[in-house]
Amino acid sequence: MTFPDPPAAHIRTYNFRMRKHVLLYGLLGGVLIAGLKFIEYRWLVVEYSVEIYGGLVAAVFASAGIWLGVRLTRRTRQTETVVVREVVVAAPTKFVCDQQKLVSLGITPREREILGLIAEGLSNKEIAARVFVSENTVKTHSSRVFDKLGARRRTQAVQLAKEFRLIP
Amino acid sequence: MTFPDPPAAHIRTYNFRMRKHVLLYGLLGGVLIAGLKFIEYRWLVVEYSVEIYGGLVAAVFASAGIWLGVRLTRRTRQTETVVVREVVVAAPTKFVCDQQKLVSLGITPREREILGLIAEGLSNKEIAARVFVSENTVKTHSSRVFDKLGARRRTQAVQLAKEFRLIP
DNA sequence: CGCAAAATCATCCTTTCGGGTGACGCGCGC
DNA sequence: GCGCGCGTCACCCGAAAGGATGATTTTGCG
Numbered sequence: 060m061t062f063p064d065p066p067a068a069h070i071r072t073y074n075f076r077m078r079k080h081v082l083l084y085g086l087l088g089g090v091l092i093a094g095l096k097f098i099e100y101r102w103l104v105v106e107y108s109v110e111i112y113g114g115l116v117a118a119v120f121a122s123a124g125i126w127l128g129v130r131l132t133r134r135t136r137q138t139e140t141v142v143v144r145e146v147v148v149a150a151p152t153k154f155v156c157d158q159q160k161l162v163s164l165g166i167t168p169r170e171r172e173i174l175g176l177i178a179e180g181l182s183n184k185e186i187a188a189r190v191f192v193s194e195n196t197v198k199t200h201s202s203r204v205f206d207k208l209g210a211r212r213r214t215q216a217v218q219l220a221k222e223f224r225l226i227p
Numbered sequence: 228m229t230f231p232d233p234p235a236a237h238i239r240t241y242n243f244r245m246r247k248h249v250l251l252y253g254l255l256g257g258v259l260i261a262g263l264k265f266i267e268y269r270w271l272v273v274e275y276s277v278e279i280y281g282g283l284v285a286a287v288f289a290s291a292g293i294w295l296g297v298r299l300t301r302r303t304r305q306t307e308t309v310v311v312r313e314v315v316v317a318a319p320t321k322f323v324c325d326q327q328k329l330v331s332l333g334i335t336p337r338e339r340e341i342l343g344l345i346a347e348g349l350s351n352k353e354i355a356a357r358v359f360v361s362e363n364t365v366k367t368h369s370s371r372v373f374d375k376l377g378a379r380r381r382t383q384a385v386q387l388a389k390e391f392r393l394i395p
Numbered sequence: 396c397g398c399a400a401a402a403t404c405a406t407c408c409t410t411t412c413g414g415g416t417g418a419c420g421c422g423c424g425c
Numbered sequence: 426g427c428g429c430g431c432g433t434c435a436c437c438c439g440a441a442a443g444g445a446t447g448a449t450t451t452t453g454c455g
Contacts, residue, residue: 167401180383182441195404202443212411213442214381215348335431350411363434370413380441381412 154227161225164207171225173200178217178226322395329393332375339393341368346385346394 161171176186183201187194201213208223210216220226329339344354351369355362369381376391378384388394 169402177382178386180378180380180386182380184441192402193404195406196402198443199403199405202445205443210348211443212348212350214345214385217382217385218346218348337432352411360432361434363436364432366413367433367435370415373413379413 155224156226157224160223164223166204166207166225170200170204170207173197174204174216174220175226177201177213178220323392324394325392328391332391334372334375334393338368338372338375341365342372342384342388343394345369345381346388 156171166174172190173186176189181189183194183197187197190197201216205211205213205216208216208219210219217226324339334342340358341354344357349357351362351365355365358365369384373379373381373384376384376387378387385394
């Protein structure tokens with residue numbers, strides 16, 4: 060029986076400890092009961108002895124209970140304290156398009172797509188074939204996106220798009 | 228009486244709650260004692276009644292103690308220390324031109340310079356003005372570098388040059 | 396539904412690019 | 426000196442790119 064992931068292992072440790080505590084607790088109770096029984100015969104029977112015994116038992120078990128309660132939660136506390144939040148500052152991994160910039164420039168998804176294909180070095184004709192539209196449509200899209208970017212050439216558009224983090 | 232900062236407010240709440248718990252605890256004990264006293268006179272006195280009462284008291288106070296112990300430490304759990312570990316993956320490294328690739332492709336310094344200016348989005352005319360040569364010269368350089376890179380368009384040349392690490 | 400934005404396609408025109416070719420000068424090494 | 430690489434410049438021509446404008450269809454949304 061294995062526990063591959065850390066959480067399961069933690070739970071197991073917890074249960075084991077709890078069981079140990081319960082056993083200890085029961086043993087303590089038994090000893091106390093025996094002690095009471097012993098005292099009942101040896102000691103003088105005074106008035107309110109039941110109340111005294113009861114209070115004694117209550118006090119002992121209460122402190123034991125508090126101790127146990129603290130003890131039980133301490134383990135939980137320990138696992139919760141080790142909260143390591145890894146904050147990745149600069150991830151060179153995946154490119155995320157700057158959506159804000161796209162919106163602020165008013166660039167539509169289609170235009171951004173054409174922009175990306177332009178950046179890949181494709182001609183208008185190749186782009187048209189790639190996205191299944193006429194070359195005129197590609198020219199319209201590119202013209203619009205150049206206008207929105209403030210570019211006069213496709214190379215300039217690519218440069219600006221990379222600066223604005225619109226394309227990888 | 229106000230508590231401006233959260234930490235002080237927490238501590239006070241803690242003490243207040245603790246006191247409240249102790250009071251509640253005492254009250255519960257008193258009620259139980261009274262209950263036991265009441266039962267002592269009304270119920271038939273059986274053998275081991277003391278043990279039964281003791282066990283009862285023990286059980287009640289033990290559970291109450293556990294509850295109290297958990298309750299007391301739960302507050303402490305709130306002040307868990309969150310370890311924020313910032314992991315810097317990769318700093319924006321300085322660009323170094325791949326000289327080997329440059330040589331293997333047979334690209335001359337002047338051609339590489341023109342290539343860089345093309346990548347910046349400049350037109351042939353602008354490049355010519357920048358490097359003080361005629362536009363025809365720029366065209367010759369660009370034509371040559373396109374041929375060496377295997378590019379048919381300047382955008383494609385830029386793409387390939389970036390792949391080959393010839394330009395930033 | 397009706398409107399507006401987006402996407403589509405077209406036409407005309409100008410500019411830019413890219414390919415091809417040829418030529419000239421300069422420095423360097425054989 | 427001669428060849429060679431490099432940089433320079435010129436001309437021509439076709440292709441590609443870019444600008445301007447208009448129109449139609451599709452689509453998302455109140």
